[in-house]
Amino acid sequence: MKLWLDTDIGGDIDDALALLLAMACPEEIVGISTVFENAVARAQIAKRLLQLGGKGEVPVYAGNGWPRKAKTVYGKAVNPNATPLTYCRESFGDVVIEKDPAVEALKAAAEKADGKLTVVTMGALTNIAELIEKYPQTAQKIRCLCMMGGAVHKNLNEFNFTCDPEAADLVLTSPIPKKLISLDVTFLCEMSAGQVQKLQECRSRAVRMVMTMFRKWGGKMILHDPLALACAFSERFVGFGKGNLKVELEGSFSRGKCADLTDFNWDQMPKDDLLVSETVKNEDFLEFYVRQILALDAALCQAEESSGSKEWAAEPPKKSWTAESG
Numbered sequence: 001m002k003l004w005l006d007t008d009i010g011g012d013i014d015d016a017l018a019l020l021l022a023m024a025c026p027e028e029i030v031g032i033s034t035v036f037e038n039a040v041a042r043a044q045i046a047k048r049l050l051q052l053g054g055k056g057e058v059p060v061y062a063g064n065g066w067p068r069k070a071k072t073v074y075g076k077a078v079n080p081n082a083t084p085l086t087y088c089r090e091s092f093g094d095v096v097i098e099k100d101p102a103v104e105a106l107k108a109a110a111e112k113a114d115g116k117l118t119v120v121t122m123g124a125l126t127n128i129a130e131l132i133e134k135y136p137q138t139a140q141k142i143r144c145l146c147m148m149g150g151a152v153h154k155n156l157n158e159f160n161f162t163c164d165p166e167a168a169d170l171v172l173t174s175p176i177p178k179k180l181i182s183l184d185v186t187f188l189c190e191m192s193a194g195q196v197q198k199l200q201e202c203r204s205r206a207v208r209m210v211m212t213m214f215r216k217w218g219g220k221m222i223l224h225d226p227l228a229l230a231c232a233f234s235e236r237f238v239g240f241g242k243g244n245l246k247v248e249l250e251g252s253f254s255r256g257k258c259a260d261l262t263d264f265n266w267d268q269m270p271k272d273d274l275l276v277s278e279t280v281k282n283e284d285f286l287e288f289y290v291r292q293i294l295a296l297d298a299a300l301c302q303a304e305e306s307s308g309s310k311e312w313a314a315e316p317p318k319k320s321w322t323a324e325s326g
Contacts, residue, residue, distance in 0.1 A: 001027050001233070002117045003028065005119075005120050006034075007035070008036045012219070014221075014225040015123070016045075024293065025292075029055065030109050035063045035064055035123045037080050063102030063127040070163065073163050078163075103127055110138050117142055118143050118232045120228055122225040122228060125160070125167040146228050146232040148224050158257075161258070172247060180243065181228040184277060189226075190220055192286070203297065243270055244261040245259065246261060
């Protein structure tokens with residue numbers, strides 16, 4: 001399996017936490033694209049974190065900053081020139097990213113992978129919607145879309161869908177195999193104070209960067225995006241059922257909300273190409289996440305201590321997540 005991440009890293013800390021988990025996994029990360037508002041700055045953040053984690057060879061591409069239609073999100077104007085995490089600008093301001101357009105790079109990766117590419121989306125679905133519209137045959141070569149987004153059974157406008165409702169609706173109704181990991185289950189994956197403290201005590205540059213971002217960002221450490229990433233590899237943590245969803249595109253306050261068309265009001269059949277999260281083994285996943293990051297930190301520390309230069313690579317994991325027993 002090959003992995004592509006599409007992310008709005010630079011806002012809530014869960015994107016960066018997911019990138020740490022991706023660096024701890026044995027599968028190959030073939031590319032990363034960024035989305036929403038200042039996609040260039042977001043790409044620089046992702047690239048810097050990859051460099052600190054010994055994965056600097058992974059290409060990172062800036063994607064779409066403008067949503068397809070939305071000019072405001074939660075009443076605030078969309079600003080493609082906004083700089084996320086300005087308080088960490090010194091950590092990524094000089095980073096060089098790839099020059100190719102993100103959607104063209106994703107197209108090339110999907111064609112090269114020939115059915116073995118899994119795409120994990122952790123932000124607005126603008127880039128994926130563009131791929132589907134411009135290159136529908138190539139989009140069909142994606143093995144699976146694992147999407148963090150939506151709130152199927154909660155009365156909430158989830159951020160990723162609300163940033164670009166038109167893109168979310170287009171992707172949800174596409175025939176690509178999809179897993180939707182929604183706020184219904186991700187909200188249950190909040191790290192305890194003790195678990196956060198374990199990450200605070202890590203010594204590698206990559207984990208320290210993420211924890212610095214967390215302290216300055218503030219808020220809770222909820223593993224929204226890491227759970228979606230884990231679902232690309234493992235069926236251990238989330239239970240799914242077939243779904244049939246539409247995204248509200250019109251309402252002043254409801255744009256971006258999900259409508260479940262399988263309920264007794266709409267009474268439509270579920271679709272074979274859409275799996276929607278229903279249950280989560282949240283405690284198991286939280287323990288798994290911390291264990292994986294501590295192992296990554298140990299490997300990175302060893303690599304940093306054994307090399308006096310900035311160019312090094314950590315030893316890759318030896319076994320897949322699905323093979324892990326404890």
